[in-house]
Structures are given as structure tokens and as C-alpha cells.
Amino acid sequence: MSTDSTRYPIQIEKASNDPTLLLNHTCLRVKDPARAVKFYTEHFGMKLLSRKDFEEAKFSLYFLSFPKDDIPKNKNGEPDVFSAHGVLELTHNWGTEKNPDYKINNGNEEPHRGFGHICFSVSDINKTCEELESQGVKFKKRLSEGRQKDIAFALDPDGYWIELITYSREGQEYPKGSVGNKFNHTMIRIKNPTRSLEFYQNVLGIKLLRTSEHESAKFTLYFLGYGVPKTDSVFSCESVLELTHNWGTENDPNFHYHNGNSEPQGYGHICISCDDAGALCKEIEVKYGDKIQWSPKFNQGRMKNIAFLKDPDGYSIEVVPYGLIA
Structure with missing residues (x-):
């Protein structure tokens, strides 16, 4: 696990030399997805690229971006949202829209800034x-x-x-x-x-x-x-x-930022994608060991072929391969 004194002096070769790496998306939790999607599409001109529903876990993902004509298709013939730049992922946990007391943490109010x-x-x-x-x-x-x-x-x-x-x-x-x-x-x-x-x-x-x-x-x-x-x-x-x-x-040894995933929740993560996410995660594991906190490691969670690691402040970073079918 990362601590205040943890340093990261070793360059990961896969990260340094992989031209397919991109910062793919940013995830924000939303209370009411219909309202949020309408806001970003009507006021800013974003397009809804994909929606994924996870009935067992009772949440949905909405992927939006500004209009692009160069997004490749995945094996299902859908836009491969994980190989595009500038994607906004809105995460909706079912039922929050019906709860009058539910409020998103926007990350800018004390004591939950981050x-x-x-x-x-x-x-x-x-x-x-x-x-x-x-x-x-x-x-x-x-x-x-x-x-x-x-x-x-x-x-x-x-x-x-x-x-x-x-x-x-x-x-x-x-x-x-x-x-x-x-x-x-x-x-x-x-x-x-x-x-x-x-x-x-x-x-x-x-x-x-x-x-x-x-x-x-x-x-x-x-x-x-x-x-x-x-x-x-x-x-x-x-x-x-x-x-x-x-x-x-x-x-200040006692100072820390709120990572968005502890209660009260709001911001979720950024996502890094590339051709071979498994190889990138494997090299990070080998070279850094327990200096990196994973949650979960690549291909070890309920959703396969993804990983989440944490940065020094505890913010989550998703790692996925191109063409992933969520």
C-alpha cells in the first residue's frame, strides 16, 4: 500500500514504449441518469455512445463523448468506447433517483475535497x-x-x-x-x-x-x-x-484528500486503456510489488479483463484493453 514516503523511481517499459496507451475516460456517479445524459447532450452537444446495464449488481454505465468519426467498432459492431479519447462515463446505481436524501459529493466541499x-x-x-x-x-x-x-x-x-x-x-x-x-x-x-x-x-x-x-x-x-x-x-x-x-x-502527516469512492461518493476514477492491458498490469506488479494497491488485480474481479489500481492519494485508476465488451 502507498504511504507518504513511497516513491516510484522505476519506469515501466510497457507504459513508456506503448503507443496505444491513452487516457480513455473519466467516471462520475450521477443521481438521475436521464437528467444527467440530457444535460450533457442538450447543453454541450455530447453524444451517448453506449449504455451498459448490470442487472445483478444493479447499476448502469453511460458513455458519452463529443462527436467523433474515428471510433472503431468492437466485435459486437458497437462503438469501442475503450479505444477513444475524451470519454465521460456516468455511473448510476439503481434507485438513487428515487431517494430525496441522496446527494452526490462533487469533491469541492469540505471535509470531502479531492x-x-x-x-x-x-x-x-x-x-x-x-x-x-x-x-x-x-x-x-x-x-x-x-x-x-x-x-x-x-x-x-x-x-x-x-x-x-x-x-x-x-x-x-x-x-x-x-x-x-x-x-x-x-x-x-x-x-x-x-x-x-x-x-x-x-x-x-x-x-x-x-x-x-x-x-x-x-x-x-x-x-x-x-x-x-x-x-x-x-x-x-x-x-x-x-x-x-x-x-x-x-x-502535514495528517492531511489527506477524499478519493470519491469512500462515502459520500461522487467521482469514480480515470481509465487508462491500451492494446494489452494485462501485460501492462503484470509488469507493474513485477516491478513494484506491494508498493501498488490493486482493487482488483487484472482479470481477478467479477468483471474480467480489467484492473483497478490506486495512485498515491488513493484515487482509483481503471486499466482496460481496447475492444472490451463491458
Whole structure:
């Protein structure tokens, strides 16, 4: 199990050299799936790619993304959601929509802070925010509010924060013109950046794309991903992970973030996918042993051909192969 002193100095060869690796999806639990799916499709233009119902365990998964024309098919002839970038997985545990006392933990309220937000990048942020307001979408922060006038935060039906940014930036070569809305990144707060950066880079092979330090507010942002396509920028690409470090947390032995899977629940996980997820998990097991916490190990849970491991802060990371039939 990971501890504050655990380090991750060994590079996993499979993660470092596998061009098929991608940060596939982010999972959020929702109270009412009909309401949540309608929100993301009608207000932001996402498409429902797939729905999977698990009657025995009494939950359903809804996979959405912004329109894409390059998603391959799985062996059932359905969109292979596990080989696409920028996928949002909404998880519904049956019956929550009928419980008036059930509330999702959005990750931003004490004492259960941890997950921060998802981020959509758009071509014209002023137009997007105006349209959302006219449609009745609620905001945590409008463009005109706060110190940063170039970002906004909308609220989804469960109170999750959706950061809105623009990829149309002066002096930027790509993209040239509008390329539609993009699911740019997912933000989680971390206690110790040295430890977390080692984990994500060496164990999972995710590269550090950029760092943004905010000295006056005493926090640093680290943006990681498996690469940026030539025709994109770090603001228009999809499947980026943002790690937020509030200075000083690493020095407090009693400090910890809420991982979203302990009660009260909300955020679920990010998912890493590749051609051979079993080989990746096997190498991590061999090289790191009990320094990595699994729940479960690959192919050892009720759902086959998947694994879940935990990062240094206890956030869950799913690992799946392309073409998985959920």
C-alpha cells in the first residue's frame, strides 16, 4: 500500500514504449441518469455512445463523448468506447433517483475535497457561456467574476464543476479555426507533487505537458497526457489529467484528500486503456510489488479483463484493453 514516503523511481517499459496507451475516460456517479445524459447532450452537444446495464449488481454505465468519426467498432459492431479519447462515463446505481436524501459529493466541499472538475474547451467561450445561461444552466463562476476573466465554471445537475476554457488563443499555431467542443481535462487535487508525478510518469507512462505556478495563491497545476496531436494544442486536445497541488499539504502527516469512492461518493476514477492491458498490469506488479494497491488485480474481479489500481492519494485508476465488451 502507498504511504507518504513511497516513491516510484522505476519506469515501466510497457507504459513508456506503448503507443496505444491513452487516457480513455473519466467516471462520475450521477443521481438521475436521464437528467444527467440530457444535460450533457442538450447543453454541450455530447453524444451517448453506449449504455451498459448490470442487472445483478444493479447499476448502469453511460458513455458519452463529443462527436467523433474515428471510433472503431468492437466485435459486437458497437462503438469501442475503450479505444477513444475524451470519454465521460456516468455511473448510476439503481434507485438513487428515487431517494430525496441522496446527494452526490462533487469533491469541492469540505471535509470531502479531492476531485475538482472536468474541463471542456471551446472555440468561443463568450458565446458558449451566453448560450448556456440563456438555457438556464447554473454557474459556479461566470467569466466576469473572480480574478480570472478567461475561464468559467458551469454546474451540472449533480453539482459537479465543469470548467470552460477557450482554445482560440493569440499566437497559437494550432488549431486553425473551430474544431468543436473538446473534453480537455480532468482535475484532481494531490498532496505531494513529487510522489504523484513519479507515479503517473513512471508507472503509467503519462508525460508532463506543462506546469502552471500561481505564487500569489500558493498552488501549482501540473498537466499530464500521453501526447498532443500535431493539429491540436494543450488547450484543444482531449484526455489530459490536471494535478492541483496546494502548497504545504505535503508537510502535514495528517492531511489527506477524499478519493470519491469512500462515502459520500461522487467521482469514480480515470481509465487508462491500451492494446494489452494485462501485460501492462503484470509488469507493474513485477516491478513494484506491494508498493501498488490493486482493487482488483487484472482479470481477478467479477468483471474480467480489467484492473483497478490506486495512485498515491488513493484515487482509483481503471486499466482496460481496447475492444472490451463491458
